[in-house]
Amino acid sequence: MHQRIALGVATLAGIAIGATAIQGLHAQAKPPVYAVIPILKVTDADTFKQVGPKAEAAMPSSGGHYVIRSDKITPLDGTPPQRLVVIAFDTMEQAQAWHNSAAQKEIDALRSKSTNSLSFLIEGVAK
Numbered sequence: 001m002h003q004r005i006a007l008g009v010a011t012l013a014g015i016a017i018g019a020t021a022i023q024g025l026h027a028q029a030k031p032p033v034y035a036v037i038p039i040l041k042v043t044d045a046d047t048f049k050q051v052g053p054k055a056e057a058a059m060p061s062s063g064g065h066y067v068i069r070s071d072k073i074t075p076l077d078g079t080p081p082q083r084l085v086v087i088a089f090d091t092m093e094q095a096q097a098w099h100n101s102a103a104q105k106e107i108d109a110l111r112s113k114s115t116n117s118l119s120f121l122i123e124g125v126a127k
Contacts, residue, residue: 034122
């Protein structure tokens, strides 16, 4: 009889510990962060051509990776941008460091000079 009670208590304790650990892991999961850059209109194609290679070269050191980098956009409602870039980062800190880097400042200056565009950071959904 004591063995059954002990086994039952041990089982309940194991379930409680497991549930607490899982809840803790979910609470620690940080959502990914995305840099979203819609290029509404390219106003200086020659200058804009410099942006891609510079951004490609700077990307590995930033900790980010391209999710979307395309001009193939199918409009569903409203006027789409001419081009859309989405870059994924693991954390907001990583995304801010990318944005504040000297390489990205140069890329942003070229983009601002050659396009009508936006850029912003947005939190995704935690996994």
